Amino acid sequence: AQRVTQPEKLLSVFKGAPVELKCNYSYSGSPELFWYVQYSRQRLQLLLRHISRESIKGFTADLNKGETSFHLKKPFAQEEDSAMYYCALSGRNTDKLIFGTGTRLQVFP
Amino acid sequence: NAGVTQTPKFRILKIGQSMTLQCTQDMNHNYMYWYRQDPGMGLKLIYYSVGAGITDKGEVPNGYNVSRSTTEDFPLRLELAAPSQTSVYFCASRWDRAYNEKLFFGSGTQLSVL
Secondary structure, eight states, X not given: OOEEEOOOSEEEEETTSOEEEOOEEEOSSOEEEEEEEEOTTSOOEEEEEGXXXXXXXXXXXXXXXXXXXXXXXXSSOOGGGOEEEEEEEEETTEEEXXXXXXXXXXXXX | OOOEEEEOSEEEEOTTOOEEEEEEESSOOSEXXXXXXXXXXXXXXXXXXXXXXXXXXXXXXXXXXXXXSSSSBOOEEESSOOGGGOEEEEEEEESOOSTTOOOEEOOOEEEEEO
16 A cells, blocks of 8 residues: 655744654555645645755755655754645556645744 | 646535536646645545546545546546535646656645535
């Protein structure tokens, strides 16, 4: 089965604090993991993809196949990071792209 | 370049009414998807298509129908609207499912069934 779990509905931190948004997945084949973000009154957009091993807006995410996780991290949160974050899963053997339930990140000044 | 365009942006339906949510993209993308977004439930895949004439069910297809007669258009039809279909609907597209190909999203349709 193809499944994505984001255990936290809401994560609240103060500006400058580290942030970790958790994502665990279930997939029998070779997974493709993504983080999408939805800022207020904007369209959903891609933030990161695991294959790129990139850092976008200070965020990074590492695919851990042993723990089936793809947690999103940022060492120092900024107020403009406040948004809804979705972890998404696809794979080489599927055309579906499945999303998790999302985590709302609130960064207070 | 308009990207993915959804119409209407807002709609209120009465129980039992029917309507079609329109989605069109001008990027010549093969893959198109319909999702619904409910608070606390995230995005659920309703239907998807990998090309003109080819559609398949997602996670929550009941109560919906789709068609894909052209590469550009992927309408979603609600035949007998129910309050449980109150949601925000998003259409998305991508070129294909090549490794890590990203989705482009529309701006959404907010639907209320009363």
